[in-house]
Amino acid sequence: MTSTVNTLTITRPDDWHVHLRDGVQLKDTVRDISRYMGRAIIMPNLVPPATCTQTALSYRERIMAAQPQGSFTPLMVLYLTDNTTPEEIKKAKASGHIVAAKLYPAGATTNSDSGVTDIENIYPVLEAMQEVGMLLLVHGEVTDSAIDIFDREKIFIETKLAKVVAAFPKLKIVLEHITTKDAVEFVESASDNVAATITAHHLLYNRNHMLAGGIRPHYYCLPILKRNIHQQALIAAATSGNKKFFLGTDSAPHAKDKKEAACGCAGAYTAHAALELYAEAFEDAGALDKLEGFASHFGPDFYGLPRNSDTVTLKRESWSVPESYPLGDSHVVPIKAGAEISWKVV
Numbered sequence: 001m002t003s004t005v006n007t008l009t010i011t012r013p014d015d016w017h018v019h020l021r022d023g024v025q026l027k028d029t030v031r032d033i034s035r036y037m038g039r040a041i042i043m044p045n046l047v048p049p050a051t052c053t054q055t056a057l058s059y060r061e062r063i064m065a066a067q068p069q070g071s072f073t074p075l076m077v078l079y080l081t082d083n084t085t086p087e088e089i090k091k092a093k094a095s096g097h098i099v100a101a102k103l104y105p106a107g108a109t110t111n112s113d114s115g116v117t118d119i120e121n122i123y124p125v126l127e128a129m130q131e132v133g134m135l136l137l138v139h140g141e142v143t144d145s146a147i148d149i150f151d152r153e154k155i156f157i158e159t160k161l162a163k164v165v166a167a168f169p170k171l172k173i174v175l176e177h178i179t180t181k182d183a184v185e186f187v188e189s190a191s192d193n194v195a196a197t198i199t200a201h202h203l204l205y206n207r208n209h210m211l212a213g214g215i216r217p218h219y220y221c222l223p224i225l226k227r228n229i230h231q232q233a234l235i236a237a238a239t240s241g242n243k244k245f246f247l248g249t250d251s252a253p254h255a256k257d258k259k260e261a262a263c264g265c266a267g268a269y270t271a272h273a274a275l276e277l278y279a280e281a282f283e284d285a286g287a288l289d290k291l292e293g294f295a296s297h298f299g300p301d302f303y304g305l306p307r308n309s310d311t312v313t314l315k316r317e318s319w320s321v322p323e324s325y326p327l328g329d330s331h332v333v334p335i336k337a338g339a340e341i342s343w344k345v346v
């Protein structure tokens, strides 16, 4: 006998990887993230990137000023470059608002040109992070043009990440937005200091959704959607109850005309319905009972922060997603634009 769950009350979730952008777009992105997320890890790939304590803290002020109710807590991240110093890490940690630093291999993704050219360049910085207890967040893709885009995550893990994990056993590392079976297996077999975020879109889609029957730019993100066997491995990991895998939407808005273009930007917008999209993926896998751990417990546990003390309730209620949402002086086309979503946060 099967019974249908129609409401689900869980500890308030957090988003451990989101892009809020800046300037005129902030009021729109902050409105969406602060609707029910308690906290979020705010990605620093602005133009120019938030590479020092000062710029990260003033970005935080702009986010705080943009939120309607003031109940949302932005957790800030330093953008690592070849020139980041151990002193800057200590200063960032001492600020109390910066909890992690982000490694973007130079050229790997949106606004990553100032990223790190060779991870060994920043070993003294990683040493300082390990010492003060600052997390390392990693965009895990190699940038070598000879490596096929579908293999870039796997090769990064084998040739780069494994070395960092071995060299800094006490450093807490989050492999962000994982997209492959290889990443799942790496994280599962690593120490408890290694974890991963998984997006809703990588649980719901594979590369057929992006490429079969026409090219759909709003599914284009990095790391790129992979084949179905990888999607299945991600679903299994997210719904396994393993505390190493937790929610990070990687919601990354780009204006409609920047996506629907001859050379379109990478990034999918999911913050309009983040928890609802995850609920659909977990329900499809018959694992709604595993959503709370993934969305609300394992993230704060890994970061060493308290879990949120209040709850949110999801109700089974079908609603149709608008074709677009305002994004500053432009518009963003969200995931599931014009389609139905069967859950709603009340």
Ligand SMILES: NC(=O)N[C@@H](CC(=O)O)C(=O)O
Pocket (backbone or CB within 6 Å): 019, 045, 109, 110, 139, 220, 221, 222, 223, 250, 252, 253, 266, 267, 268
């Ligand atoms: N995920 C993406 O496709 N894009 C992100 C950058 C990132 O997280 O890699 C963005 O900032 O647009």
Ligand SMILES: [Zn+2]
Pocket (backbone or CB within 6 Å): 109, 139, 176, 177, 222, 223
């Ligand atoms: Zn990334």
Ligand SMILES: [Zn+2]
Pocket (backbone or CB within 6 Å): 017, 018, 019, 043, 177, 250, 252
């Ligand atoms: Zn991202």
